[in-house]
Amino acid sequence: MITLIVATIAAFLLLAYFGAPVLWWTIAVGALLSYLSLIAGFGAVTKTTLAILFLGVAAVLNIPALRRAVFTDRVLAVYRRILPDMSQTEKEAIDAGTVWWDADLFSGRPDWDKLLAVRAPRLSAEEQAFLDGPVEELCAMCNDWEIAHELQDLPPHVWQFIKDKGFLGMIIPKQYGGLGFSALAHSAVVMKLSTRSSAAAISVMVPNSLGPAELLLHYGTDEQKDYYLPRLAKGLEIPCFALTNPEAGSDAASIPDYGVVCKGTWQGKEVLGMRVTWDKRYITLGPVATLLGLAFRLYDPERLLGDKEDLGITCALVPTNTPGVNIGRRHLPLHGVFQNGPNSGKDVFMPLDWIIGGRDYAGKGWMMLMGCLAAGRAISLPTSSVGGAKALTRFTGAYARVRSQFKTPIGKLEGVEEALGRIAAHTYMMDATRIMTAGAVDLGEKPAVLSAIAKYHMTERARTCVNDAMDIHGGKGICLGPNNWIGRGYEMTPIAITVEGANILTRTLIIFGQGAIRAHPYVLREMRAAKEMTGAEASREFDDALTSHIGHVIRNGTRALIYGLTHAAFAPVPRGASPEIAHYYRHVSRLSAAFAFLADVSMLAMGGALKRKEKISGRLGDVLSMMYLASATLKRYEDQRIKEDLPLVRWSVRDALYNAQQAIDMVLSNFPVKALATFLRWTIFPLGTPWRPPLDSRNRECAQIALTPGAARDRLTAGMYVPKGDDATGILEKAFVAAIACEPIDEKLRKAVKKGKIVAAPGADIGLLAMEKGLITAEEYSQWQRKEALRKQVIKVDDFPQDFGRSALLDAEQTRPLVRAA
Ligand SMILES: Cc1cc2nc3c(=O)[nH]c(=O)nc-3n(C[C@H](O)[C@H](O)[C@H](O)COP(=O)(O)OP(=O)(O)OC[C@H]3O[C@@H](n4cnc5c(N)ncnc54)[C@H](O)[C@@H]3O)c2cc1C
Numbered sequence: 001m002i003t004l005i006v007a008t009i010a011a012f013l014l015l016a017y018f019g020a021p022v023l024w025w026t027i028a029v030g031a032l033l034s035y036l037s038l039i040a041g042f043g044a045v046t047k048t049t050l051a052i053l054f055l056g057v058a059a060v061l062n063i064p065a066l067r068r069a070v071f072t073d074r075v076l077a078v079y080r081r082i083l084p085d086m087s088q089t090e091k092e093a094i095d096a097g098t099v100w101w102d103a104d105l106f107s108g109r110p111d112w113d114k115l116l117a118v119r120a121p122r123l124s125a126e127e128q129a130f131l132d133g134p135v136e137e138l139c140a141m142c143n144d145w146e147i148a149h150e151l152q153d154l155p156p157h158v159w160q161f162i163k164d165k166g167f168l169g170m171i172i173p174k175q176y177g178g179l180g181f182s183a184l185a186h187s188a189v190v191m192k193l194s195t196r197s198s199a200a201a202i203s204v205m206v207p208n209s210l211g212p213a214e215l216l217l218h219y220g221t222d223e224q225k226d227y228y229l230p231r232l233a234k235g236l237e238i239p240c241f242a243l244t245n246p247e248a249g250s251d252a253a254s255i256p257d258y259g260v261v262c263k264g265t266w267q268g269k270e271v272l273g274m275r276v277t278w279d280k281r282y283i284t285l286g287p288v289a290t291l292l293g294l295a296f297r298l299y300d301p302e303r304l305l306g307d308k309e310d311l312g313i314t315c316a317l318v319p320t321n322t323p324g325v326n327i328g329r330r331h332l333p334l335h336g337v338f339q340n341g342p343n344s345g346k347d348v349f350m351p352l353d354w355i356i357g358g359r360d361y362a363g364k365g366w367m368m369l370m371g372c373l374a375a376g377r378a379i380s381l382p383t384s385s386v387g388g389a390k391a392l393t394r395f396t397g398a399y400a401r402v403r404s405q406f407k408t409p410i411g412k413l414e415g416v417e418e419a420l421g422r423i424a425a426h427t428y429m430m431d432a433t434r435i436m437t438a439g440a441v442d443l444g445e446k447p448a449v450l451s452a453i454a455k456y457h458m459t460e461r462a463r464t465c466v467n468d469a470m471d472i473h474g475g476k477g478i479c480l481g482p483n484n485w486i487g488r489g490y491e492m493t494p495i496a497i498t499v500e501g502a503n504i505l506t507r508t509l510i511i512f513g514q515g516a517i518r519a520h521p522y523v524l525r526e527m528r529a530a531k532e533m534t535g536a537e538a539s540r541e542f543d544d545a546l547t548s549h550i551g552h553v554i555r556n557g558t559r560a561l562i563y564g565l566t567h568a569a570f571a572p573v574p575r576g577a578s579p580e581i582a583h584y585y586r587h588v589s590r591l592s593a594a595f596a597f598l599a600d601v602s603m604l605a606m607g608g609a610l611k612r613k614e615k616i617s618g619r620l621g622d623v624l625s626m627m628y629l630a631s632a633t634l635k636r637y638e639d640q641r642i643k644e645d646l647p648l649v650r651w652s653v654r655d656a657l658y659n660a661q662q663a664i665d666m667v668l669s670n671f672p673v674k675a676l677a678t679f680l681r682w683t684i685f686p687l688g689t690p691w692r693p694p695l696d697s698r699n700r701e702c703a704q705i706a707l708t709p710g711a712a713r714d715r716l717t718a719g720m721y722v723p724k725g726d727d728a729t730g731i732l733e734k735a736f737v738a739a740i741a742c743e744p745i746d747e748k749l750r751k752a753v754k755k756g757k758i759v760a761a762p763g764a765d766i767g768l769l770a771m772e773k774g775l776i777t778a779e780e781y782s783q784w785q786r787k788e789a790l791r792k793q794v795i796k797v798d799d800f801p802q803d804f805g806r807s808a809l810l811d812a813e814q815t816r817p818l819v820r821a822a
Helices: 002-017 022-039 046-064 064-083 087-094 101-107 112-119 127-139 144-151 156-164 183-193 199-209 211-220 221-235 365-375 380-402 414-442 447-473 487-498 503-518 523-532 535-566 579-611 612-639 642-668 676-683 696-707 711-716 728-739 743-754 766-772 776-795 812-820
Strands: 239-241 258-266 269-284 291-299 312-318 325-327 340-351
Touching: 002 022, 002 535, 022 046, 022 340, 046 064, 064 523, 064 535, 064 642, 087 365, 087 503, 101 112, 101 221, 101 447, 101 612, 112 127, 112 612, 127 183, 127 199, 156 199, 183 199, 183 696, 183 766, 183 776, 199 211, 199 239, 199 380, 199 487, 211 291, 211 312, 211 340, 211 365, 221 676, 258 312, 258 340, 269 579, 312 340, 365 447, 365 766, 380 414, 380 447, 380 487, 380 676, 380 696, 380 711, 380 728, 414 447, 414 612, 414 642, 414 696, 414 711, 447 487, 447 503, 447 535, 503 523, 503 535, 503 579, 503 612, 523 535, 535 579, 535 676, 579 612, 579 642, 579 676, 612 642, 612 676, 612 766, 642 676, 642 696, 642 711, 728 743, 728 776, 743 776
Parallel strands: 239 291, 258 291
Antiparallel strands: 258 269, 269 340, 291 312, 325 340
């Protein structure tokens, strides 16, 4: 009997593990019942009753028409009643973009072979030349203090250079005079600029992200494209895109800005047009824009365009010199001096031709915006955050080696090392995510969920990195001035957190909310069958999706349990994977099965209420995100296979697994149905929670990479602008190299002082004393002197007159932009 029980459980577990079709289950149950009735010696009546029951259930399960009539059509009827109606804007947001690796992670069995087979994204020779030429030159031209403090804008020659070299037309194809760059190149340019000047990076980033050019490329009429794209590519037009209204920020679909279709006079002729009224704020490049991309809700009360009154959100291109357009005033976003400000208009008449895509696209603005955002969100903010993290790794590592306290470079003090190691490892994972996500866009994907993950986690990690870096810099990071290279970045970090979907909303509403519908293999099919289909078509589609869905839940639950019991020993590893990281694939596969199971049970238990339970859905989103970040990290390592980088991979993946585990733990602790929570915990963590935070020893290895000049540090910060001149960061680079070269000399001096051979009296030149006593050579003394001079420059902070020079500057040329803005 024990053998029979064990064999039965094993057989059922195997069927569930491999997701066997219902026929196999029927055969297995049939065989078991036959055997039981044989050995149990049932009478004829019992046998016949059992057989009839079995055949009845088997027929219902295996004959689709019968199954639909008895089971799925009833479920469909209930599902239709409880499934909340979706607004058109919600539907368009859900439908936007494509799914890619997120679908694998949602499936519970990611196909690692498929991921590793994706070619590592590469820049073309032309793109690399642009990075090494104009981008390098632009970085060298930018002096952040001058831009941010003295001019409060980019200097005119920098603006001109940006326009002349085509920076504003990176995404515009060559046929229209643009650079026609890949997403990877676009990202590499923004990243490099972000390591030098936030104002330059943002000014370049915005025309290349969601705005007139991108909307025209996807939806513009030929006439609109032929006229505007060449002008945008050459910087003859400065674009901005105005969606946000004081009343509608995150809930952008509710903008109260409106247009009314009417007849009017345009250039002396009567034409069909719209009278548009709007009030926008926070619009980047708005104050200097010549072309305003404007989103508003269009109404047609006189039915001049058709039979609908409320046509919906509409996007138009409005030249800013149009009479009635109020533009030009500035906001001051956390002292970031990129151009940003409000604009408005009241009853401004404009022809219908100004609608992007022409009158056929009246009312389709939200679909257009969501479609563009699905891919665009993958580039700008994730990329600028990676740029920030690379600069922080390089500069903070250097500073921690140059700055000493307690007679030790601070980077060697464990507390500082902990923060520095974190910065370095985050940077590796962030860059891996940037490259994988931009690579997906270049493959033709518009990865709506993955771009939201990249946006949220890259900007949040940048915030963690800058907080750590500020702590390591101490007062040096706090006192602003030309000698402070991180204070402005720290100040401006919340900007990236807020724009293109503020982070709280992105985490708690979008990542899992959209993922659960889009990336889940069956949920969207079930919803479409229920809401968009009728009759036999709905019945067949719903039946197929639902039965597959049930099999999917059983399979993932079983896999989660078996992986949990075996420490993921049987989970898949891709062919040709590097043995040193093979176990991580198994762990992420285990996590994927657990997540898929948990997600389904959560949806079942909470239904539509899950959308409002943002704490739960935020944590489910965290698990999905951690799997994506870990996948990107593993892929990056496989594409490069450089063993020196292993500590960064190990720290990051372990951290991701641990964070995912914490998120699952919190979901289970707060799960509304306690019995289900207990069942889920036994299934997902049958032997307790398996993942631990990264080890201190690993953290030390990561910090060492940031503290040591060489290939690993250069690789970690690859693509950033490495200053070569004599500005603050240029001096820092030199001081860093000099500090390391002088370490043996410092050691000799330390020993000499300790043994009393020289006396380190206040103000004494111990190098000179050591040289005079023959403890170091003259050459060593000169090397040490140079290092000391550089070190003193590095630790220097700026000071200003009592009134910060305001009275002296009032009449001076530099204050004009400030006065104008005020
Ligand atoms: C510097 C800067 C540049 C910008 N550039 C542009 C531009 O060029 N064009 C443009 O149109 N707009 C632009 N914006 C606007 C930007 O997109 C909005 O600021 C953003 O959408 C958030 O809106 P809000 O600031 O009104 O915040 P709110 O909408 O008031 O949100 C406040 C907080 O509530 C959270 N929240 C809101 N709803 C939910 C929810 N359902 N669940 C959970 N949390 C929620 C948000 O995450 C946020 O944390 C810019 C903003 C800034 C600051």
